[in-house]
Amino acid sequence: MKILCVLYDDPKGGMPEKYALDSIPKLDKYPDGMTLPTPNATDFNPGDLLGCVSGELGLRKFLEDAGHTLVVTSDKDAEDCEADKELVDADVVISQPFFPYYLTRERIESAPNLKMAITAGIGSDHVDLQAAMDHKVDVVEVTYCNSRSVAEHIVMMILSLVRDYHNQHRIVNEGGWNIADAVQRSYDVEGMHIGTVASGRIGLDVLRKMKPFDVHLHYFDKHRLPESVEKELNLTFHQSVESMVSICDVVTINCPLHPETENLFDKEMISKMKKGAYLVNTARGKICNREAVAEALESGQLSGYAGDVWFPQPAPNDHVWRTMPNHGMTPHTSGTSLSAQARYAAGVREILECFFDGISIRDPYLIVKDGDLAGMGAHSYSKGTATGGSEEAAKYKK
Structure with missing residues (x-):
């Protein structure tokens, strides 16, 4: 063959x-x-x-x-x-x-x-x-095979966005040392509300990995987790994505791409998110509308966007996600x-x-x-x- x-x-x-x-x-x-x-x-x-x-x-x-x-x-x-x-x-x-x-x-x-x-x-x-x-x-x-690899990548991106690591690293590479510039967008994740769209192997592992940071954990999924797991992690289940994103400081997308999830995070969905929230997408690029994400970062509706998934892949050189502000994008490497x-x-x-x-x-x-x-x-x-x-x-x- x-x-x-x-x-x-x-x-x-x-x-x-x-x-x-x-x-x-x-x-x-x-x-x-x-x-x-x-x-x-x-x-x-x-x-x-x-x-x-x-x-x-x-x-x-x-x-x-x-x-x-x-x-x-x-x-x-x-x-x-x-x-x-x-x-x-x-x-x-x-x-x-x-x-x-x-x-x-x-x-x-x-x-x-x-x-x-x-x-x-x-x-x-x-x-x-x-x-x-x-x-x-x-x-x-x-x-x-690589679910836990992706979950690790997501946790890294959440911390990098909230602590504004990329900006601080850039300052050092440019020979700078201005502490005020380095910390003016840097926060702790402790006490924040963290939510995942889908709680399969990757989404659930992210929740488990984030629990020691003393955050409030939320999830949406069409298949509800066992009550024992919800109690173990003190999870809040949401009947809709809209319900969850309205109260979360950080949202991580972990659902498959298919016709029902394509363009799920469009301008309307992002407008329903908590103002200044962070969005992490290591699922598939097509789940997020590229222009809506870039506009939300420009306006401040989103404080940061990170991920490793684009559409298509490789991403065209002029893809707007390469140059939008406050992003933490990588090539598709998480898995x-x-x-x-x-x-x-x-x-x-x-x-x-x-x-x-x-x-x-x-x-x-x-x-x-x-x-x-x-x-x-x-x-x-x-x-x-x-x-x-x-x-x-x-x-x-x-």
């Missing part, structure tokens, strides 16, 4: 000759008891850079030894890009949320052999799920730490082993199966597509 793997570019200076750490902690289970990926073997060192083109997710030896063909590229957006050329006769396509190959209906229909789309990470909104269902293309992802890469690379290997051997893939990994939403997809997604406008990614210039 032919496997097409679309990964982000190598480091500009070439692959690392050595790493900051000699090893990473070994984990066996996630907090809910689910085991980490369990492939029969791996051909990489945990902690190595695996998510870029030369890293190849550690798959080449495994695939070629089994008689399969692996094609790896980062050329994914322009007309006549390498990924499109290779897709037409591919059996499996692997992509990442951090550098998504937007699997639109047109692309799916150009690939008559395509049987499976694998997300090396979590979040499969870059796939037209309706088209995948229509053409019986299974969609799977490595559920939970692709070297620790997370080891887990999602192992998860992709596990999925491929099951696929080749005709063994059932773990139910939590499933998004689309046999023409319908399944597993995590049935729990978290809705039918349809959120890939519209993805062609704008071709505007990015390296």
Whole structure:
């Protein structure tokens, strides 16, 4: 079989000759008891850079030894890009949320052999799920592989925004030392009201990680948490996003992108937020209206916005979020730490082993199966597509 793997570019200076750490902690289970990926073997060192083109997710030896063909590229957006050329006769396509190959209906229909789309990470909104269902293309992802990585990133961003770390760091880099300039937008999070839109694995982990800061915790989700968890964390449940954002000083978005959440945080929703609130989005860029966010930062309706998700990705060089005030944006990196890469690379290997051997893939990994939403997809997604406008990614210039 032919496997097409679309990964982000190598480091500009070439692959690392050595790493900051000699090893990473070994984990066996996630907090809910689910085991980490369990492939029969791996051909990489945990902690190595695996998510870029030369890293190849550690798959080449495994695939070629089994008689399969692996094609790896980062050329994914322009007309006549390498990924499109290779897709037409591919059996499996692997992509990442951090550098998504937007699997639109047109692309799916150009690939008559395509049987499976694998997300090396979590979040499969870059796939037209309706088209995948229509053409019986299974969609799977490595559920939970980087959820805690993202939660750590969110906590970092909350603290960085509220304490105004980015401004203080800039002052030092510019040779300055004016304390008043450094602290005029700096606050403590203690006593603030912190809310998450969605309380799945990432959202709930953020709440747990923020509890020691002595804050008031809120959440909205279409699936209410068990009463025992609400009591443990002293959570306030809200029936609507509007109810929650009206009283929260910090809102973090942790829901999947699908037609129902696309553009959820538009000008109207942001106007209902507490004036001067902070908004953190590591879910998907399309959940927030880019112009509405920039305008809210200019007006002071928002005191800060941080995240690592954009739409499309890579973000065009003229994307307004690159230059808006009081932002803490990064490239889409929250879920692709070297620790997370080891887990999602192992998860992709596990999925491929099951696929080749005709063994059932773990139910939590499933998004689309046999023409319908399944597993995590049935729990978290809705039918349809959120890939519209993805062609704008071709505007990015390296």
